[in-house]
Amino acid sequence: MRDSHSESYKAAGVDVTAGYEAVERIKPLVESTYIPGVMGTLGGFGGLFAPDVSGMKRPVLVSGTDGVGTKLKLAFLMDKHDTVGIDCVAMCVNDIVCSGAAPLFFLDYLAVGKNVPSRIEAIVSGVTEGCRQAGCALIGGETAEMPGFYPDDEYDLAGFSVGLADEANMLDGSALQEGDLLIGLGSSGVHSNGFSLVRKVFGIDSKAVLDQNFPELGCTLGEELLKPTRIYVRAVRCMLHHGIAIRAISHITGGGLYENVPRMMKEGLTARIQKSAFPVPPIFELIAKTGKIPERDMYNTFNMGVGLVVAIPREQVGDALDLLAKAGERAYVIGSVVKGGSGVELV
Template sequence: MAEHKTALTYAEAGVDIDAGNLMVEKIKPLVRATRRPGADGEIGGFGGLFDLKAAGFSDPVLVAANDGVGTKLKIAIDAGKHDTIGIDLVAMCVNDLVVQGAEPLFFLDYFATGKLDPEQGAAIVGGIARGCRQAGCALIGGETAEMPGMYHGNDYDLAGFAVGAAERDQLLPTDDIIEGDELLGLASSGVHSNGFSLVRRIVEKSGLSWSDKAPFAHGETLGEALLEPTRIYVKSILKAIRGTHGIKALAHITGGGFPDNIPRVLPKDFSAELDLDAIDVPPVFGWLAKTGNVAPDEMMRTFNCGIGMVIVVASGQAAQVAAVLQEAGETVTSIGRIVPRRDTGVIYRGSLDL
């Protein structure tokens, strides 16, 4: 008698194609809402299309960036809040584009999970679409990978890929940075998306849970407060670049903080002198420093400490640039100046109010 053999299916192996198709249907209107000149906002093809001529460039240079969100994802997973982490993903990529003077054009995402939950996936992509709208770029495609055994349950990972363009003669940084140029700082929305391995250790030390009240934020849980999305500076900075022609360089303050990121955009003959007394440090950083007993130098090397973007401007145009940025909704502070090169790329005056 022949032995009966059970027929296996892909779904029984842990990959649900129907769930993937359902998620695609849920996110189509979200993606469509990101359409812009050059992209029609439709998904489903084998590749995303972008018409560079339709975007209005005459002599463009393409600029590309990719990034992730680090272990901030773990807080989103543990707190069960998935609707804003996609904004962080977009922000980490497009803020890196605009520091080159580039306008973000399109974005693609990679979403990998152990077991696909269409509702969870749609919430994540909904955040990505919101981030794209804030940045003015189109979400033209992505990959959803259900990989049982690679991730535990509904745990997931994200990666983002952004492409922008700048006119060849408008790329940043410029080559005319000089002593006396002013440094403007744009306020961050919180911790943004760097340093979360340390954040999680500090929270563990505090004994608080993600659902407890945040000690530093009124009316929010600890999870909600720490998941505040990374600020997207694209539209305000592009407005200032195009409206003033006074911006010489921009530094996105991410991992490595001030000492690692500001020198990346300066000529080797110059340093940045920062007036730490001028920085309005949000309460979250004071709580992290005190609860974790984190030294000020370590805080500045790990976190943005309240400044998410540093701008180098000609001293005579600082007021004009600041006015345009403030009109666009940014909180702008004069935080220092360019000085002849010292032993380090960043020199501090004063101290942070932690």
């Protein structure tokens, strides 16, 4: 590939040699995520992975795909690109773990207006950090230079992940029972949802807006909003490994608690959540106050401080909270499972 170049393509805005430089920069980052099962190395036409299915009666592949969304606009304004890759991984693997699966590998898709190798390296460094946090491997991806489609200093980032579970151990909510308790795992902030509303509320159209300091945040607005999405894979896998009989899990993404919690409930049962049982981070109070957003809309748009909801038997709550604390998670008993209703009730 070192002899590959095209002056005509470069004149059209696509620099293939910059692409090769970017690959060389990210190769050690990618290889730092490799786990048993990875086959080959970066540069092939497909990412290869040989899963270990020994001991499984019926292996099931579980996949998830997502992007970072308009949170990227903040990265562009702040010229900070090393954390959005964590968001990209998190939005995929947090979905996968809701079924009890362990993420195996991840692939990303990065479309840029102009290939700047150092910026590609920063973006992929975030992706690889997310993969390491999730315990999965980055086994491939695609970087597309698209002049005239994206501005030179903008890009889009998306990806997908594949996990593995034994069908007998998958979590689908069927085991939920009246009286089960709900544990909420604390979020790191807004995560990667609701940013169209966030940008409207604060009028985010320049770096100056993001450089504003708010005493209640303890940092600038931009620093708060760019905090990467928390990845919950290791926490969930830890609970399962130690025999916690998780009944169901909900990843609180776009649509907030009102939209996502019902997705883990079975018919005839409702998750009754006590809003006073967990702290709402200051950023959400600031959004609500600045934008005059009704409370119902806040809980139907944002995670409000709870990134994952886990339903477990009442008698195992103490053990689960101890395990989560040792894993570095902020966890709260936020409610219980009751009969009837419409899936979720916030009181």
